[in-house]
Amino acid sequence: MADKKIIVNCETGEVSEVELTAEEVAQRAADATEAAKAKAEADAEAAAKATAKTALLAKLGISAEEAALLLG
Amino acid sequence: MANTYTKIASVAVGAGGAVSMEFTSIPATYTDLKICFSAREATGGDYIRFSLDINATGTGLGTPKILWGNGTTANSGTETSPTVGYGVNRFSSTASVFSNTEIYIPNYTVSQYKSIAITGAEENNATAAFSSASAVLWSNNAAITSVKIYSPVNVAQYSTATLYGISKT
Numbered sequence: 001m002a003d004k005k006i007i008v009n010c011e012t013g014e015v016s017e018v019e020l021t022a023e024e025v026a027q028r029a030a031d032a033t034e035a036a037k038a039k040a041e042a043d044a045e046a047a048a049k050a051t052a053k054t055a056l057l058a059k060l061g062i063s064a065e066e067a068a069l070l071l072g
Numbered sequence: 073m074a075n076t077y078t079k080i081a082s083v084a085v086g087a088g089g090a091v092s093m094e095f096t097s098i099p100a101t102y103t104d105l106k107i108c109f110s111a112r113e114a115t116g117g118d119y120i121r122f123s124l125d126i127n128a129t130g131t132g133l134g135t136p137k138i139l140w141g142n143g144t145t146a147n148s149g150t151e152t153s154p155t156v157g158y159g160v161n162r163f164s165s166t167a168s169v170f171s172n173t174e175i176y177i178p179n180y181t182v183s184q185y186k187s188i189a190i191t192g193a194e195e196n197n198a199t200a201a202f203s204s205a206s207a208v209l210w211s212n213n214a215a216i217t218s219v220k221i222y223s224p225v226n227v228a229q230y231s232t233a234t235l236y237g238i239s240k241t
Contacts, residue, residue, distance in 0.1 A: 003091045003226065010081045010235065011097040020091060027130070028091065031154055035119050035224035038152050046145045 003028070074241055078102070082234035085227055089114035092222035093233040094125075098180075100215055102237030105177040109221060110170040111231035112161035117224055120162055120194060120202050123154035124175070125220040126186075132212045140204035151206075158204035159192025160223045166197040170231060181215040 003025070004017045020028065057067060080102075083093050093109065113119065124133060136156045139148040159173030173192035180186060190206040210216075221233060 004088070005092040005094060005220075005222075006083050006085060006090045007094045007096055008081045008083045008235075009097050010095055010099060013081065015083060017086075017090070031123065031222075032117075032224040034152060035121055035155060036117075038155055039119055039121070042147070042149075046142075046147060049145060049147070 074239070076239045076241070078237045078239070080235045080237050082232065085111075085229055085231040087229050089226035089228050090231070091226055092125075092220050093227070093231070094218065094220035095233075095235045096218040098217050098219070098235070099237070100181045100217075101239075103179065103240040104238040105175075105180045105216065105219070106236040106238055107175040107177075107219065107221070107233060108236070109159070109173050109175075109231070109233035111159075111173075111221075111223070111227040111233075112165065112170050113163040113223065114226040114228040116163045118162040118164050119224045120158045120160055121151075121155040122157060122160045122173075122192075122221060122223040124156050124188075124208075125154075125222070126210050126216055127212070127214060127218050128220070129212065132210050134209055134211055136206050136208040138204050138206045140202060142200045142202045144200065156188070156208050157190040157192050157206040158194070158202045159190065160227065161194050161196065163225070165194060165201070169195045169197070171195060175219075175221075177216060177219075183213045183215075185212065186210040186216060 002019045004019055007016050136151045138151050140158055159171050161171040171194050176189045188208040193203040194201050
């Protein structure tokens with residue numbers, strides 16, 4: 001099934017489903033690549049942050065709950 | 073009492089999903105615009121992210137600033153366009169549950185750059201569920217006449233979007 005976009009004309013209320021043009025398909029692929037890259041970077045950053053937090057807690061010998069108490 | 077909050081149009085995605093939901097020929101008769109949408113990914117990817125295309129320009133949204141959390145980690149940063157916010161339920165999130173996201177565009181007809189505020193929440197019965205707040209600038213002086221919402225993968229059937237016009241009087 002071809003990918004479709006849904007368009008609502010606010011003046012007429014007409015709703016139409018339109019198949020993507022070749023140009024739009026190409027742009028969509030580029031956008032997906034960019035999104036995957038951004039997601040990978042964000043996931044890596046979050047994982048690194050979580051790892052650093054766990055290591056610091058271990059170094060201090062306290063739990064996350066105890067750290068929250070200290071900072072609260 | 074003046075009717076200051078008016079539904080302009082709405083859309084619901086049918087079987088097979090959709091690439092995007094787009095409002096065109098938006099009347100210039102209001103002060104602000106608000107879009108409420110609820111969506112989930114139709115296929116794998118778990119991007120959560122979504123994008124906007126205003127006036128079919130494909131440009132001008134620059135570098136959105138996003139504050140987000142997922143239940144265990146909080147972060148803030150600059151997203152790479154075209155992402156403008158996190159607000160589409162992941163394909164892997166709880167079945168049959170959809171996100172809850174709002175887009176607010178004040179002074180959409182004024183000849184100046186347009187500020188856009190977005191808040192989004194993934195609804196998920198699990199430890200991890202994303203929510204975000206975004207500050208976005210559309211660097212274009214033109215009045216806004218169309219808004220398209222799209223994500224890296226198709227949105228699923230039963231995803232919805234509603235456009236409201238808000239008047240100051």
